Amino acid sequence: MxxxxxxxxxxxxxxxxxxxxxxxxxxxxxxxxxxxxxxxxxxxxxxxxxxxxxxxxxxxxxxxxxxxxxxxxxxERLIPAPGERTSACAVCGRRTFVPMFDSAPTLCERHAHAPGDLVRDRETKSLLVVVRATGKRADESATGGGRLVADYESNENYGRHEPVFEAVYVDSLPLSGGVEDLAGRTRYRFPASRLRPVESDFADAESVRHATASDRPETRQASLV
Structure with a gap:
């Protein structure tokens, strides 16, 4: 009590x-x-x-x-709403509320990413657009080559228990709002804390939907090379 x-x-x-x-x-x-x-x-x-x-x-x-x-x-978000339960952020341990029967690893508002968000890779400093949350941990999620995200050397400084996000690289910022079509770009997988938020809702929903429905389902892990 x-x-x-x-x-x-x-x-x-x-x-x-x-x-x-x-x-x-x-x-x-x-x-x-x-x-x-x-x-x-x-x-x-x-x-x-x-x-x-x-x-x-x-x-x-x-x-x-x-x-x-x-x-x-x-x-005031001091207690969970009906249908929610208390959980802990997989990155910082901060208390957060999630759906009662959601078994996926959770993140607080500070560390969560939404489809369409512009983020920066902490390792390569490159810009990416988030296309989806996989709902799996880094030690559960595999790339197209069958290797777990957590097993890549570039991810050794990030938690194996962290949720994994798929994102696509963008070559440069556009001159005006929105982003070019993302469908032809290869998707890469990252532990949540490797991606640093830059701008929310950067890409529109249609661009993100096309990226996840493309003919290139293979996912990879970013290289430091």
Whole structure:
């Protein structure tokens, strides 16, 4: 059980103020509900139905302080939302929230990459566009030659447990927004932390979709040569 904490309450009134000012500890349940422990008792909150087992909600049908507190902590990303669970970033260990039954290695917002993002290879300093997340770890994901991403010498400084991303090299930045067609370019696989973010949503969705649907499914590992 988490220790009971308070939240800043200045500028709030009524039940919302009490929801923030009173000490509470919240524990998510696997069924999407939450146990709320207070000095006055322990209650079960269901944010999807907007109900709580406390008298204020069960009898008076009010949106009680316990329900409000759970909603506040979800919105402020202090606890997972219904259908999520707490996990740790595979790069830095920072707490993050993922879908309840997602078994893929996870990343926090700081280390995650999305299709279309412009990134820089920390080893070669080259620019690439991310085309997809493989959903596998570096010690599980193999290139077209059958060699695991984690086994390449150029990746020895990156975690074998890190999620792998596929990306394509871009020769240079375009003069205006967008990027030329990516479909004809070979895809390469990298551990997540080898790619340093440069610009989000650099390539449009159509360019990325064409890259992953191209006739060149072979993937390789970048060389330092």
């Amino acid at each position: 988490r220790r009971m904490t308070t939240l800043p309450a200045e500028g709030f009134a009524g039940r919302t103020r009490r929801a923030r000012a009173e000490a509470m500890a919240i524990r998510p349940l696997r069924d999407g509900r939450y146990v709320v422990e207070t000095t006055g008792g322990t209650y079960v909150v269901d944010v999807e139905t907007g109900t709580c087992t406390c008298p204020d909600s069960a009898i008076r049908r009010a949106r009680c302080k316990h329900l409000r507190r759970v909603a506040i902590e979800i919105n």
